[in-house]
Amino acid sequence: MRYLAPLGLLFLLAGAHPSAQAPARPDAVVLEIDGPIGPAISDFIERNIADAAARGSKAVILRIDTPGGLDTSMRDIIKAILASPIPVVSYVSPGGARAASAGTYILYASHVAAMAPATNLGAATPVPISPGALPGGDGDKQPEKDKKRAKDKKDEGEDQAGDEEAPASPGGAMQRKIVNDAVAYIRGLAALRGRNADWAEKAVREGASLSAEDALKENVVDLLAENIEALVTAINGRTVKVRDAEHTIDTAGWQVAVVEPDWRTKFLSVITNPNVAYVLMLLGIYGLFFEMYNPGAVVPGVVGAISLLLALYAFHVLPVNYAGVALILVGIALIVTELFTPAFGVLGIGGVVAFITGSIILYDTDVEGLRVSMPLLVTVSIAAAGLFTATIVLALRQRERPVVTGREEMIGAVGEALGSFTGAGQVLAHGEVWSARSALPVAAGQRVRIRNIDGLILEIEPLEEET
Secondary structure (H helix, E strand, C coil), X not given: CCCCHHHXXXXXXXXXXXXXXXXXXXXXXXXXXECCECHHHHHHHHHHHHHHHHHCCCEEEEEEEEXXXXXXXXXXXXXXXXXXXXXXXXXXXXXXXXXXXXXXXHHHHCCXXXXXXXXXXXXXXXXXXXXXXXXXXXXXXXCHHHHHHHHHHHXXXXXXXXXXXXXCXXXXXXXXXXXXXXXXXXXHHHHHXXXXXXXXXXXXXXXXXXXXXXXXXXXXXXXXXXXXXXXXXXXXXXXXXXXXXXXXXXXXXXXXXXCCCCHXXXXXXXXXXXXXXXXXXXXXXXXXXXXXXXXXXXXXXXXXXXXXXXXXXXXXXXXXXXXXXXHHHHXXXXXXXXXXXXXXXXHHHHHHHHHHHHHHHCCCCCCCCCCCCHHHHHHHHHHHHXXXXXXHHXXXXXXXXXXXXXXXXXXXXXXXXXXXXXXXXXXXXXXXXXXXXXXXXXXXXXXXEEEEEECCEEEEEECCCCC
């Protein structure tokens, strides 16, 4: 039980409520969405929107720079925005930042949407975890029957102006369902905030993007601002709808505080990093393997169990392709089996191939920041292949070495007679006294060679003394 205490403490600490590093009652708090949107980010945003409202803050500013993220995490953030009793202002900043994919939805959901110059948004097409692996899906290829139907309509002149249909989304039936659901979702947000719904649909169906200046012209965002101070000034006097009531923002004398991510958010961000989760999984598997191979070692088992639990948590919230996990497990099992089965390297080579393939497809997603880096995959794969190769080389060298223990090592060894005898007597061999028998007379102190072992009796022959 004493070894489970660190694990229990770890999860108790992970569930502890953080303390925000900000003044007790700032007029507005700035929360940063920097990087891929995952469970750690959504949890941080949700908690701090609620905390800001509870402390009496007048607004929350989300400073966004993201390539996108997980759909579930994005929707959690949007739910928190829609339920917020105070205005939430989304601000794409600094220059060069972007609110791509999930960031675009969040921008549309916010009470006020703002961008800094030289920023962009869009490319909001939902991407499945494993394109082509969905039921009825066929990757990015439009079904042939849809292509044929479109061609027939064109030939019949059914695509004349005024009778156009929305372009069919690429992919199979499941992919089209996902896209249509996303279109309905973002159009609903656009209608709620009075923003350009047609361009929002274009961003989803066609992956369209806009610069900050064009977004303002297209009524996608409400204003441009160079920095937070300019943003606070620009939103003064703006009327927004918060829940079901009109609310006029008054920024006179506002104190703005940045809420830094607490240790809990940082911890969750670390373990849900795909590279870290991948390493934790390997540590867990190897730790448990070494513990089973050497029962009582304790340390490998404890480290392996904790690592594997953390990896499973990370896998629960990451876009993991479980076929990749299965291939990695099969690969490790084959490599281990090779160590105990004389398969002449066939199992080991197959295990390395399965391990590398599983590692590559483990995080099968196009979302930037939610994939295992290729250098890490190459390093771990080379290490696994090197370990297997070294094991095989050592095994081959071991086969060529002479036997140094057991019955085989005794046969041919030289001992010394402890007394003169014919037939049965005693000899000294390897520092031990053995019963022996010989067909020839043996003199005391004469050197003898062991020819065979019959139970605990050595069959010997005397050696001629050298002159």
